[in-house]
Amino acid sequence: MVIEVVRIGQRLVRDDRVTTHVALVARAFGCSKIFMTEVNPEIKDTLEKINNTWGGDFVVEFIDNWKSIVKMKKKDSKIVHLTMYGESINEVDMQLRKEENLLIVVGAEKVPREIYELADYNVGIGNQPHSEISALAIILDRIQKGEQFKNSFPGAKRKIIPTRNGKNVLVRGTRD
Template sequence: MMIEVLRIGTRLVRDDRVTTHVTLVSRAFGASKIYMYDANPEIKETVSKVNKMWGGDFEVEIIENWKDVIKLRKKDGYKVIHLTMYGENINDVQEQIRKEEKLLVVVGAEKVPREAYDMADYNVAIGNQPHSEISALAILLDRVSQGHQLQKKYSGGEREIIPTKKGKKVIDKTTI
C-alpha cells in the first residue's frame, strides 16, 4: 500500500512543533511522503537529518496549493482520507480503507475548508471528541497497516536501534 500525507493550514506559534510531529509520525508509521502547505521549510531540513541519522527516504514537499495535490493524487488513483472528528468512525471504515492501494491522508491544522470534506473519498473520525491530529494520524496509519509498519527496517542510516528489554542499545555505523 502506498501512503502519502497532506498537511494543510498552520496555527502560529504552536504549529512548527505539531507539524514536525505529524511529519515524524507519517514517516514512522509507513507513509512515504508528506506535502506541506503553509509550513516552515525548516521542517524539511529536520526530516532530512532524521533520514540521514536513522535511515529511510521519507520525502517532504512544500506546496503552494493543497487542492492541486488532491486533484493530482486522485488522477493517479489515490483515495483521499480526510481526518476529522466529524467523519465516519474508523471502526466502521477501516476494513474498506485497507482494500485501497494508494492513500492520501489529509491532516488539517486550523479550521479545515469545506472543500477538503467534499474532495475526500473518506471523512474519517478516530473519535467524535476534540483530540490531537498527531494521535489521529498515528491511529489511522496503524489501523490501516495493522501494525506491519512498525516492523519496517530503514536502510542507510548512521544509527540503528537494537530493541532491548531494559536500557538503550544503539549501533553507530559511522564508527564501524
C-alpha cells in the same frame, strides 16, 4: 500500498512543533511523503537530518495549493480526510486496507468545507477533541496493522534494538 500525507494550514509559530510531529509520525509509520502548506522551512531540514541518521527516504514537499495536490492525487489514490466529524475508524479501517494508494489529509485549524466533498473517506478517530498527531498515528497503524514496524529503514546510521531495560542502539559508521 503507497501512503502519503498532506498537511493543510498551520497556525503560525504555535504549530511548528505540531507540524514537525505530524511529519515525524508520517515517516515513522510508513508513509513515503508529506506535502505541506504554510510551513517553516526548517521542518524540511529536520526531516532530512532524521533520514540521514535513522535511514529512509521520506520526502517533504512544500506546496502552494493543497487543492491541486488533492485533485491530482484523486486520479490514482483514495483521499482520506481526518476529522472528528467523519465515519468511525472502526467502520472503515478494513476498507482502507484494501485500497492501493492513499492520501491522508491532516488539517491544522478549521479546514475548508471543500475537503469534505473532495475526500473519498472522512474518518473520525473517536468522537472527542484530540490531536491530529494522534489521529494520524492511529489511522496509519490501523491501516497497516503494525506491519510498518517490521521493516528497517535503509541506510540507517542508527537503529534501535528492542530491549526490556535500558537503551540499545546500533551505530554504524557509514550509510549502507
